[in-house]
Amino acid sequence: xxxxxxxxxxxxxxxxxxxxxxxxxxxxxxxxxxxxxxxxxxxxxxxxxxxxxxxxxxxxxxxxxxxxxxxxxxxxxxxxxxxxxxxxxxxxxxxxxxxxxxxxxxxxxxxxxxxxxxxxxxxxxxxxxxxxxxxxxxxxxxxxxxxxxxxxxxxxxxxxxxxxxxxxxxxxxxxxxxxxxxxxxxxxxxxxxxxxxxxxxxxxxxxxxxxxxxxxxxxxxxxxxxxxxxxxxxxxxxxxxxxxxxxxxxxxxxxxxxxxxxxxxxxxxxxxxxxxxxxxxxxxxxxxxxxxxxxxxxxxxxxxxxxxxxxxxxxxxxxxxxxxxxxxxxxxxxxxxxxxxxxxxxxxxxxxxxxxxxxxxxxxxxxxxxxxxxxxxxxxxxxxxxxxxxxxxxxxxxxxxxxxxxxxxxxxxxxxxxxxxxxxxxxxxxxxxxxxxxxxxxxxxxxxxxxxxxxxxxxxxxxxxxxxxxxxxxxxxxxxxxxxxxxxxxxxxxxxxxxxxxxxxxxxxxxxxxxxxxxxxxxxxxxxxxxxxxxxxx
Numbered sequence: 001x002x003x004x005x006x007x008x009x010x011x012x013x014x015x016x017x018x019x020x021x022x023x024x025x026x027x028x029x030x031x032x033x034x035x036x037x038x039x040x041x042x043x044x045x046x047x048x049x050x051x052x053x054x055x056x057x058x059x060x061x062x063x064x065x066x067x068x069x070x071x072x073x074x075x076x077x078x079x080x081x082x083x084x085x086x087x088x089x090x091x092x093x094x095x096x097x098x099x100x101x102x103x104x105x106x107x108x109x110x111x112x113x114x115x116x117x118x119x120x121x122x123x124x125x126x127x128x129x130x131x132x133x134x135x136x137x138x139x140x141x142x143x144x145x146x147x148x149x150x151x152x153x154x155x156x157x158x159x160x161x162x163x164x165x166x167x168x169x170x171x172x173x174x175x176x177x178x179x180x181x182x183x184x185x186x187x188x189x190x191x192x193x194x195x196x197x198x199x200x201x202x203x204x205x206x207x208x209x210x211x212x213x214x215x216x217x218x219x220x221x222x223x224x225x226x227x228x229x230x231x232x233x234x235x236x237x238x239x240x241x242x243x244x245x246x247x248x249x250x251x252x253x254x255x256x257x258x259x260x261x262x263x264x265x266x267x268x269x270x271x272x273x274x275x276x277x278x279x280x281x282x283x284x285x286x287x288x289x290x291x292x293x294x295x296x297x298x299x300x301x302x303x304x305x306x307x308x309x310x311x312x313x314x315x316x317x318x319x320x321x322x323x324x325x326x327x328x329x330x331x332x333x334x335x336x337x338x339x340x341x342x343x344x345x346x347x348x349x350x351x352x353x354x355x356x357x358x359x360x361x362x363x364x365x366x367x368x369x370x371x372x373x374x375x376x377x378x379x380x381x382x383x384x385x386x387x388x389x390x391x392x393x394x395x396x397x398x399x400x401x402x403x404x405x406x407x408x409x410x411x412x413x414x415x416x417x418x419x420x421x422x423x424x425x426x427x428x429x430x431x432x433x434x435x436x437x438x439x440x441x442x443x444x445x446x447x448x449x450x451x452x453x454x455x456x457x458x459x460x461x462x463x464x465x466x467x468x469x470x471x472x473x474x475x476x477x478x479x480x481x482x483x484x485x486x487x488x489x490x491x492x493x494x495x496x497x498x499x500x501x502x503x504x505x506x507x508x509x510x511x512x513x514x515x516x517x518x519x520x521x522x523x524x525x526x527x528x529x530x531x532x533x534x535x536x537x538x
Contacts, residue, residue, distance in 0.1 A: 017091055018125045023123065027236055028042060028043050029045060030045065033047060037143060041224065045120075046097060047095070047096065053086050053184055055184020056181050056204075057184065060494065061076045062178055063076070064176075064505075065176045066178060068126060068176065069126055069132060069208075070126050076179075085206040086181045087204060097120050098114060098119055098143065099115045101114055102219045103219060104332070111223075114143070116144045117138055117141075118207075120134065121135065138183075149188075151187045152202065153187050153189055155483075161180040163295045163298060166477040167276070170274050170476070172276065175293050182202070187199065187200055210241065212287075212293070213289070214283070214287060215339070216284035216286075218230060218234070219338075221339070234340070253344065254353075257353050261356065261360070265360045268361060272368065275300050277298060277301060279309060280536065281320045297310050299532070299534070305395055307322075330354065372472055374457070383453070386449060386453055390450075396439055403427055403428040405468075408468065414451070421447040421448075422440060430520060470508055482500075
């Protein structure tokens with residue numbers, strides 16, 4: 001007998017979540033059930049239990065991420081939710097485990113890394129048939145924790161929670177964040193790596209993704225010569241995450257690598273569009289699904305400086321700075337290709353997608369830049385020089401990237417006085433003394449060139465503004481805003497985080513009364529810890 005129609009939309013409670021743990025079912029497990037730190041061979045994961053906490057307290061949750069699991073606001077507000085997603089309780093069907101992977105860190109092979117402070121709870125199947133892996137970050141030690149404690153602190157956890165959901169609403173492919181929970185424990189961290197550790201409040205974030213597989217999952221198996229297990233992992237990946245490519249086999253593997261190259265290129269374009277800098281683009285932080293993964297010392301390009309990195313560890317070499325991210329992604333893809341090579345036996349089929357990456361990125365980047373400028377299409381004959389001259393101009397004065405492009409939509413095409421075009425942009429500049437007469441002339445010349453290009457579009461200015469405002473956000477999760485929210489939570493006040501999360505749900509909309517969240521970084525935040533550059537300490 002068929003169910004009444006209303007039953008199909010009844011909320012699903014935590015107790016009725018359905019788990020289908022394909023990863024742990026399909027792939028070899030570490031036979032050692034102990035939680036001692038060790039090298040784990042011929043295994044894709046180790047089973048491990050989250051560490052219970054004494055005083056879990058829900059700080060924030062994402063209703064959109066909860067909906068992916070068919071959970072409701074009532075579910076989120078329940079104590080059971082807090083107990084489960086702090087790691088205190090397991091639901092029927094959960095199979096907690098930590099994944100084994102390696103990686104290249106800052107260009108050097110680091111050997112085994114693995115989920116050192118992340119524990120996967122299992123894969124939920126929602127009513128749409130989608131699989132979502134639940135992962136607790138900061139839930140205690142695992143065999144891969146090395147010399148660390150497997151825990152996380154509030155400041156890094158809040159930043160990851162907030163940015164994960166902000167990136168989703170910005171339209172950037174990303175892992176998701178379900179909840180942020182204080183543990184009631186203090187965690188010792190040396191925030192500045194200067195020999196002055198201090199206790200900080202501990203926290204756990206629950207993250208969601210169809211898969212948390214990284215380039216490093218494949219690299220570690222190839223590096224160890226465990227090719228039979230590498231083939232198992234590849235086949236699992238193809239079967240469950242890329243079924244549209246066909247049954248596992250050599251041709252499908254090559255097609256998959258092509259797909260990973262393409263989705264990674266598109267991700268780099270999206271990062272460029274919104275001014276996001278990841279900060280730690282090691283191969284163990286690269287998703288095979290083309291998602292932004294592992295929000296550590298990330299940052300938003302406030303002052304448009306292509307050489308800027310938010311990571312204090314990278315301050316000297318600037319390997320992972322904004323301007324190098326596309327090239328680093330290609331380098332990382334080459335390391336994935338090296339890992340897959342033993343299964344193919346020749347380099348040609350893998351070299352072509354790597355070459356194609358550059359072409360695909362360039363075309364997608366040109367399309368993105370045309371959209372940011374309100375153009376219907378990128379015309380290389382005119383637009384290449386238009387874009388290049390703009391990107392050369394922006395670093396000459398300290399310019400807020402987000403505000404500049406957002407306000408560019410309000411620049412009039414036809415004026416009698418060039419200053420009328422510059423005026424809407426003045427809010428984007430940090431140092432008025434840098435707006436010399438020479439700079440203003442350069443900016444006015446570029447705006448005149450831009451206006452002539454817009455005349456070729458034959459698009460009313462109002463429609464152009466609407467088009468530009470759909471791709472140039474007004475609100476982004478600036479580091480100083482996250483730090484203000486952290487400060488308030490440390491005082492026991494959660495309202496600022498809730499308000500900020502609500503604003504970031506509509507990053508492209510003008511939101512009256514919320515203008516303070518769209519302002520450029522204040523001067524007091526220029527050098528304050530947590531408001532610009534950050535360390536990897538969490």
